[in-house]
Amino acid sequence: MKRSAVYYGWFVAFACFLGSTVVFGVSYSFGVFFDQMLAEFGRSRGETSLIFGVQTFVMYVGAAVVGGFVDRYGTRPLLLASMGFLAVGLGGLALSTSFLQVLLFYGVVTSLGLSVVYVVAFATVPRWFERRRGFAGGIASSGTGVGMLVATPAASALIVAVGWRWTYGVFLLGALAMLAVAAVLVADSPRRLDIDAKVEFDGGAPLEREVLPWRTQFRETVAVARTPAFLLVLFGWVFIYASLYVVFAHLVVYTADAGLGRGVGVLGLTLVGAATSVARLGIGGVADRLGRSQVFVACSATMGLSTMVLAMTESAAAVYVFALVYGTAYGGNGALLSPLTADLFGADNINVVFGLVSVSFAISGLLAPPSAGLVYDAFASYAPAFAVSGALGVVGAAMVGVADRLTGA
Secondary structure: OOOOOOOOHHHHHHHHHHHHHHHHHHHHOHHHHHHHHHHHHOOOHHHHHHHHHHHHHHHHHHHHHHHHHHHHHOHHHHHHHHHHHHHHHHHHHHOOOOHHHHHHHHHHHHHHHHHHHHHHHHHOHHHOOOOOHHHHHHHHHOHHHHHHHHHHHHHHHHHHHHOHHHHHHHHHHHHHHHHHHHHHHOOOOHHHHOOOOOOOOOOOOOOOOOOOOHHHHHHHHHHHHOOHHHHHHHHHHHHHOHHHHHHHHHHHHHHHHOOOOHHHHHHHHHHHHHHHHHHHHHHHHHHHHHOHHHHHHHHHHHHHHHHHHHOOOOOHHHHHHHHHHHHHHHHHHHHOHHHHHHHHHOOOOHHHHHHHHOHHHHHHHHHHHHHHHHHHHHHOOOHHHHHHHHHHHHHHHHHHHHHHHHHOO
16 A cells, blocks of 8 residues: 555545544534424423533543544544444434433433544544645545535434434434444554655655553643643634534524524525535635634634624525525634644644544533523523624634744644
């Protein structure tokens, strides 16, 4: 495998694309199931939103731990382990009969499997690319949008045909099939396969660092985590993604409440997915030339501003415009998550550092959807939740910009 007409990193990027498709197809389609769970379990919106919040929290806290295991045991064995977690989690969800069982199988077990796939899908590409890191990261992360684009309308149709539980059973079969292909293609780094990587790295692929003892790796990670730049990125991402989780959990019920119809919200989420997929492919490459940090900040600020405008929408057309703008901005943002992390903090310990900074998603995912539900329960309106989460996103974008200046990346 030393010589090939196609650099093997592109096969790895495709494997990571499949992984991100699974993660966010399963996770971000929750909004389509939300009203079904509301009707069945009779809980408030704040309580029912907790299912999505716990799922997000466990997935990203798990990612902070999983990074070290990926370093030690490799991407392929960990992907195979994730398939076991998903089989138990989504299989148990399909057979669940109570709110607590849904919380356990979807919120905890499924999420642990997704956390493994997430780290592999987003943190592997920077080890294969340097010159085209943004573009390759865009390919890998475009699965986020494809997952939404496919899973959202599929879930809506399958719920009608077989019910919401068995829809998750169908999702399980699709997830296992895609992860099996990803496990065959994925590889940890060019050095592991003795690949000539001069096309991406000056002088060939960087030397592999030996796997550090847990204590040493922990000490190095803590040293990064204590820097002002890391803290700014961590809390900046908490603010940026507050709007994301509010929109994904509540858009369908928001459009239904507004008299626009449930279908408008479903199509809106689908359009977010479509715009995200296209944007990740295009913006990642553009960011390689214009500056990855600057493009990330601009896209993040646009996510926040457009969410603030969503609070004033009164028509289906306005929701669709919002979805396209938000999806495009989120596409540029998401394509640059791992490249930005590598640029700011280095690629040597990327699995662990990326997993750790992803705790920001756990915080936003746990707090934002239930908070928006509580706001609705109190005011019978989502407008305050959209406005506040959008404003926080703009603040978060500015914080990442400051972090970039501090590191001089």
